[in-house]
Amino acid sequence: MRMLQLLSLWLLCSHATGANILAVLPSVWRSHYLFGRRLMQQLVAGPQNHSVTLISPHARGEADVAAPLYKIREIRIEDQDLMQNWLDMGMSFEAEQMHAQSVMERFTRMIYAGTTNVDLLLSDAQVQKLLTSGEKFDLLIVDLFLSDALLGFAYYYGVPTVAISPTGANSWLNNMFGNPQSASLDPSNFLPFTERMSTRQRIANTLMSTFERLTYNFFHLISQQSVYSSHFEVLVNELPNYRDLSKNLSLALINSHPAMDYPRAYLPNMLEVGGLHLRDPQQLQVPNHVRSFMEAAPGGVIYMSLGAEVQTAQLPSEKLSTFLDVFTHLREFHFLLKWETEEFIQPLPDNMMINSWWPQEAILEWSVS
Numbered sequence: 001m002r003m004l005q006l007l008s009l010w011l012l013c014s015h016a017t018g019a020n021i022l023a024v025l026p027s028v029w030r031s032h033y034l035f036g037r038r039l040m041q042q043l044v045a046g047p048q049n050h051s052v053t054l055i056s057p058h059a060r061g062e063a064d065v066a067a068p069l070y071k072i073r074e075i076r077i078e079d080q081d082l083m084q085n086w087l088d089m090g091m092s093f094e095a096e097q098m099h100a101q102s103v104m105e106r107f108t109r110m111i112y113a114g115t116t117n118v119d120l121l122l123s124d125a126q127v128q129k130l131l132t133s134g135e136k137f138d139l140l141i142v143d144l145f146l147s148d149a150l151l152g153f154a155y156y157y158g159v160p161t162v163a164i165s166p167t168g169a170n171s172w173l174n175n176m177f178g179n180p181q182s183a184s185l186d187p188s189n190f191l192p193f194t195e196r197m198s199t200r201q202r203i204a205n206t207l208m209s210t211f212e213r214l215t216y217n218f219f220h221l222i223s224q225q226s227v228y229s230s231h232f233e234v235l236v237n238e239l240p241n242y243r244d245l246s247k248n249l250s251l252a253l254i255n256s257h258p259a260m261d262y263p264r265a266y267l268p269n270m271l272e273v274g275g276l277h278l279r280d281p282q283q284l285q286v287p288n289h290v291r292s293f294m295e296a297a298p299g300g301v302i303y304m305s306l307g308a309e310v311q312t313a314q315l316p317s318e319k320l321s322t323f324l325d326v327f328t329h330l331r332e333f334h335f336l337l338k339w340e341t342e343e344f345i346q347p348l349p350d351n352m353m354i355n356s357w358w359p360q361e362a363i364l365e366w367s368v369s
Contacts, residue, residue, distance in 0.1 A: 018049030019138040022157065025056040026077075026121050026147045027166070031308045033058040035166040035255055036143055038277040044071035053137070055127060075126045104211060107190055111215060114146025115223040122149070122231040131156070131235060144173065149224040151245040152232035160250040168256040169270065171212045172220070176246045179267050183209040186264055195262035284362035290336070293353055294366060299332030303363050306338070313340040320346065327352050336363060 021043065025036040033056055043050045050071065057077040121127060140154045141162045154161040165173050170189045174181045183206040187193035191208055193201050225242045233239050250269065257274030266272070286294070294301045304323075306312050315323075327335050328349045339354035348354065 021052045022137040023054045023141040029308045032166040149228035162251045164253045286362045297334035303336045
């Protein structure tokens with residue numbers, strides 16, 4: 001009888017291994033959010049019985065509805081407030097204004113915009129309610145792009161931290177993990193260089209790397225420390241130094257892949273997981289009207305998007321006219337253009353279709369059957 005009781009207890013324990021995970025994805029860029037959300041979907045879909053509380057400024061997309069999300073509790077921060085703060089800090093999404101800013105100016109503005117966004121997130125009533133609810137977590141997963149103060153969650157809940165980096169390994173993340181980075185070998189994420197740098201490029205990269213270190217230590221860390229202290233000191237009697245927390249990370253998941261990026265050294269707890277956000281092709285669907293448009297193209301389809309940060313709709317009219325002129329002359333191709341506004345400012349060629357958000361994975365996976 002006792003053996004039966006012990007066996008029953010063991011079976012119960014084997015099904016109670018799920019972790020209660022807190023995930024914080026604070027970025028205003030939806031591409032960052034999609035990378036992190038895919039990880040959350042995989043965690044709750046597995047047999048380990050994990051559950052996730054997700055804090056983010058982004059709403060669930062149409063592609064997420066069919067996913068097993070019943071174990072993901074969402075705390076959505078008002079994205080308009082975060083985006084407006086980004087714009088108030090001078091972080092324009094217009095191509096011409098972005099081009100007018102120097103790399104160093106944009107870099108510095110990003111630091112202040114990121115810090116203010118973290119402050120807005122931690123000040124949100126829903127987040128404050130969570131912090132004072134007494135709920136316990138087993139793990140923190142956080143996007144640490146300009147949001148290091150969120151490591152206060154890890155100390156407050158007494159949990160290990162997994163950092164995700166949708167932009168790959170940058171100098172700040174390398175500094176946190178103690179990963180070696182050489183200015184003569186590893187190009188800065190803010191410069192358009194590859195690992196095959198000329199002497200001039202190496203000098204420029206060294207100067208940029210030095211600037212990154214200075215701004216990290218004298219602007220970024222200080223501003224993040226201020227936000228970290230103001231929000232977590234009221235919850236914890238003896239709050240450790242923020243820099244100590246930033247050196248106590250368990251794992252980094254980096255959005256890069258050896259097949260796509262140049263070779264570089266990573267510590268064992270820094271894992272390249274490029275392609276994590278990709279779904280099973282059988283789950284991807286192109287809307288019928290888009291599929292018909294694509295199938296009618298004699299020479300194939302060209303998809304054009306400038307990404308989540310640069311808005312195609314803000315292109316200068318002369319540059320847009322150049323694109324349209326080329327599209328019009330390439331009659332054998334059909335073009336899908338990411339366009340963020342409802343109206344197109346010029347006559348739309350009949351071999352072109354616009355949309356503010358395309359099912360990008362499904363389009364790139366599509367082939368003529």
